[in-house]
Amino acid sequence: MIEVRDLSKHYGSHRAVDRISFDVAAGEIVGFLGPNGAGKTTTLRILTCFLPATSGSVRIAGHDVVTASMEVRQVVGYLPESNPLYPEMRVREYLRFRGKLHGLDRADREAAIARVTERCWLASVIDRPIAHLSKGFRQRVGLADALLHNPRVLILDEPTVGLDPAQIRETRSLIRELAELHTVVLSSHILPEVEVTCQRLVIIHEGRLVASGTPAELRQQISHESNLIVEVQAPSDAVANALRGLAGVTDVRVETIEGWARASVAAQSDVREQVYGLATGQGWKLRELRREVATLEDFFVKIVAGTRTAGQPADART
């Protein structure tokens, strides 16, 4: 549904987006993840025909964003990051106006307004001026606008930013429902946000694509970096040496707390059974054996921090 090829955008000498390529299949929910200033908004603005790319190409539903801009705009519903609205208009007036711009005739327009009003829980504010609405309602008006012409592709730039936790939950479940009918691309700088909503993540940092895949795939990449917490009653040196002797263990750090040796074991495979065997074999009392699976959050932080210090594409290292 969306094909992005070698997309770059330079602002003067600054490279906001640097040779990004990815695909989004029809019906997918893709999360566009990156820290602030990573180039998410710029990329989405190119996808929605608001900004031209410096080089590279984008096709949405088979239409090129440069040569067939109007066709692309017709199939895309877009919620910009700042969610700009006209404060002097009433919600209904605003939706009517947007409906006209999308070429809906009167009957279709009213039907579409009724549909998005229900979808986005706007019934209670439909005749109120936008200026009087809370941030949460404004966000829903923006979302309703993006949905109005029943677009095949929905592009949502930070759809939950500034909402309270209850509204975030509502918005997430709404987005998940929407994915049944639309292809959704949403951006966020908060990982749990996209982890729960999206089927696939595209992580970008400093304009470059650093990782992409389903949350499970990304977790796979980091699963070998699991961490074991072991607490046994034994001399810490002995514990450290014994643990280092196990196959697959890459690093052991031991500290002694009130007579107990607490070891943090980095291993490339799951060594819990071996650790248990070791403890029983040595006759050590074991009071904790826990595996800490690295979360995507750790992965995200690592990627972002890694590229920042190394200054090279992190996809080489993952």
Next chain:
Amino acid sequence: MRNVSAIMQRELLALFCSPIGYIVIAGFLLITGVTVRWMDTFAPGKPASLREVFFWTPWVLTMIVPAISMRAISEEYRAGTIETLMTAPLSDVQMVLGKYFATLIFYIVMLAPTLLYLVLMMVYGNPDVGAALSAYLGLLMVGILFTAFGLFASSLTSNQVVAWILGSIPLLLFACVAYFVVRMVEGTWRQVLQQINVIGRFDDFSRGLVTTDGLVFFLAAAILFLFLTVKVVESRRWR
């Protein structure tokens, strides 16, 4: 066409919902009213004509018209709504035209109450209605040009006050320079200034002299500035 009218309707709604619109109308009518009083237009024995009032009107309009158009595009930039507009299936030309027609309609609404002076004059005297109507056609032409220029100024900045200054100061200077300097210079300069002398051209209309030359000048100049406005709006995306 639907897009143009959608933009136009929204723009009119914004103009009539904002206090600025009413302040501008009130200001214009106040100034016109004061001019009528000051010129003693309705004094006994004076010719039943609004020419003296009409003479001053374009000068006032150099300040008033950019105040109507100042928010048209700059406010879209400032509020960021340009992003939702430019990602809807709407061309830059349609957006500019919609805003232009809305501003022009507002201008006509603002001008309409001054017809009262003409009506009063017809009640108490015997004015040259033909010349008065021609003068109104002239005011419409001035509006067509000034509105296009004001819109152009509005497309240059995201600050309404700056848009007003960028619109009104050049119009005022231009009107003054062309009107006064045209008598002081000779040769080519005089010919050039005569061509672009907005107030002089309006004077022809207010004397009842409707020429193709005059109509073409105002319409062509308006089209030029609308074209420039479209180009500026386009160029904003290419940065």
